[in-house]
Amino acid sequence: MINSNMYNYIDVLDKAADAAYLRNDIIANNIANNSTPNYKRQDVQFESILQASLATGGETLGEMVERVNMNLDDLNSYVYTDHSSLSYRLDGNNVDIDQEQAYLAENQIRYQALVDQMTQEFGRYKTVLSS
16 A cells, blocks of 8 residues: 555555456356366455445545545455355356356456556556656
């Protein structure tokens, strides 16, 4: 974390990109264990944690991000095992390979968008500093 309010958005985007990177690994692991008996798919919880951190009334987006940035260590993603998905397979595995591939594609797009946003933010700072 960089100790300046100037980087609040980048610090939050960095946490989101870290969660997307972790999710990519978890989804790849789910795909690899598609034929493992009794394997239960895993996923990463982050978006709901971020949403809860941002959820307050009457603040501007900048103020919300600044508040979240003050408690950035609380904004961590975690891996959980999804026991809620029903398994229609006889081996007890609840991984649906088509669904996992869709999740993987969605997550790769999300990760690339987050990296693009950070690049644009740094580009803005570069423009201001070079003027």
